[in-house]
Every structure is written in C-alpha cells, then in structure tokens.
Amino acid sequence: MAHLPAPHFQSISAEQKTMCDGAHARLRTYRRMLRGGELANDLRGRFWDVVVLTAANARQAAVYDAQLDRLHARGQLPGDRATYLVVADPPGARVGSGGATLHVMLKLQASTDDAWTRGRILLLHAGGYSERSPAHGTLGKAFGQLPMDAADVGVPATILEAQLVNFVDLVTQLPPGVFVSSADVALQFGDTPALSDETREKASWGILALGHVGDLKTGEQHGVFACDRESLRAFAAEATAAEEEKEKEKDAAADAAPAAGRRPWWRRRWARGCPRPLAAAAAEGVAIEEPRGPRKVAALECVRCLQKPSSSTMHASGAVMPSPSSMGFRGGGGPEWVLTDSAFHIGYRA
Secondary structure, three states, rough: OOOOOOOOOOOOHHHHHHHHHHHHHHHHHHHHHHHOOOOOOOOOOOOOEEEEEOOHHHHHHHHHHHHHHHHOOOOOOOOHHEEEEEEEEEOOOOOHHHHHHHHHHHHHHHOOOHHHHEEEEEEOOOOOOOOOHHHHHOOHHHHHHHOOOOOOOOOOOHHHHHHHHHHHOHHHHHOOEEEEEOOOOOOOOOOOEEEEEEHHHHHOOEEEEEEEEEHHHOEEEEEEEEEEEHHHHHHHHHHHHHHHHHHHHHHHHHHHHOOOOOOOOOHHOOOOOOOOOOOOOOOOEEEEOOOOOOEEEEEEEEEEEOOOHHHHHHHHOOEEEOOOOOOOOOEEEOOHHHHHHHEEEEOOOO
C-alpha cells in the first residue's frame, strides 16, 4: 500500500517553508534574550516569569537542578537562575501529569500567595523514567540533545531549550496563567498567532490549547478536538489564502530588491523537514484556530474533546475532516484529518 503524506493545505514545500521561517524568527528572538544579547536585561513581559520542570522524585529533581545549573552557567538559558524551578511529585503513588500540574500550582500558591497568578509560567512535565528511551533515563528527556545550537555557543541544544525557543513569542500573546507542555517533545509552527482582545479574555477564564493537524492513526494516540465543521472549513480556507498572499508579497519584494547583494532565485530555497501543525484552542467550550498571518485569531466552537479515540468515535463525533485536496485546497493533499492536542494554557482566572 502506498504511503500517503501527512495532511497539508498547500504544497508540502510551501508549508515546510512556513514552518521553518517561523522557527528561524523565534530563534533570532531567543538569542537576543540570552546573556550578552540586546534584550538580556529587559526580559520583563518578554520571557516567562517562571519556568517549572516536574520530576518523579527528589533524587531526580536534584539531577535536573544540576543540569539547569550547568546550562545557565554556560549562558544557554535566558534570565536569572532563579527563574528555573524543579518540583518533585509528591511521594507515594504516581499522580500523572494532571496531578503534577495541580501539585505545582499548590507549591506556587504556598510560596508566593496569589502573586503567581499575575505572571506567565511555563510548566514542563519531565517526571517520567524514560522507560521507552533508556538512553535518557539518567538525565531525563528534557535534557536530551538535538542537532541544533539554540544558544549559538557551539554545543547541541537540549529539548528544554527547543521548547523555550518554540514558545518564546507566546509570552506576549497569552494572558497570565500556566502554559503546560511535555518536556519530551519539540513543537514547530508558523507565525505565532495574534490573539484578539476577546480571545485573550476568554483564555484568562479557561483553557487555550495548541492543536495539530494529523491523520486518524495519530489521533488514536492523542486527544482530539471536535470543532464546528463548517467554521473550521471556512477558517482553513481563509488562513491558507492569507498565507499564499503573504508569500506572493514576499516574493514580489525579493524580486524588486536591487540586484547587488541579492541571491539568485535558485538559491533562495528553504530548509526541509519542518513538521506542520495548526493551532487550536479550547476555552470554556470554544476552540480557537491559529491564523497563518497577522490577522487576529478567530474562535471556533469545540463540541467535544476526545481522549485517544477510536477511528469510529472520531467519525461519529464529527471530528474527522476530509482530505485537504477534496476540500478544494490548491496544492493540498494527504488523508482525512483531525485536530490533535499538545500543549495548553490555563488562564489565571480558571
């Protein structure tokens, strides 16, 4: 059986370019925040007020703290060392990511009273034993290395650094609250969405979640958002058209640039291999899909949030959308698709 490509709304090369352009822009911003960068002494409102890693127990927490000491001493982390905390899960039976999230909130509440609700906190769950990845069992997957040099210091970046890079623009977009992710993934997306005032207000009272377009097999291993189908179809069409128009404007500007110092068109190629997610959000029953341009984010109704559903459940819930090519997207293709979950933000009023 021939292998179908992942669902895509433009040509694969165009979507890869969008992903990589967004990643490169965030990396440039991140490096400006590191020690010696022009933003290093002006991080208030630009970077997370607190970055919290969870650990399975006190011994693992001590190892994580030592790793953070090393990274910060080498200038690989923005801000003061005190910005980065490690919180061990409570002793006894495993509490899972949900229990660990509540435990961190209680710890912050006990140490800062209500002050933590006025900040923007990044919470990375890293309290596993890496049973399926023994090579990371000692130091933890959060400190596993990737083939990128996030800090421009000549050493591979950790997954923790990749997370900080990928989410760096969300700080200025999100209302105060806790943004929760897993420390063993590195997400990529295009332009960071610009949230409308109405969306920010809703997000402060509920949950705003990133979602990713994936095939049904992927959906069976993740949470799945079931949104209003017609609204989702209309938004995807509008967002794709806006992205295509933006790329045309970039190409026109490049072609109009002076010949001196301008690379020929055959060298203006883009990096390959960036995965393609969309973003969705769920806040008090509302899901919000990420725009691909400067347009403000639009709200979509989220009917249900399904947890590792079967293919039949996804179809019955109306979560399955047809192939982008059959929806009329020029250059689109791949199989049927759903919106799967990943990281999410809990508003400070929630």
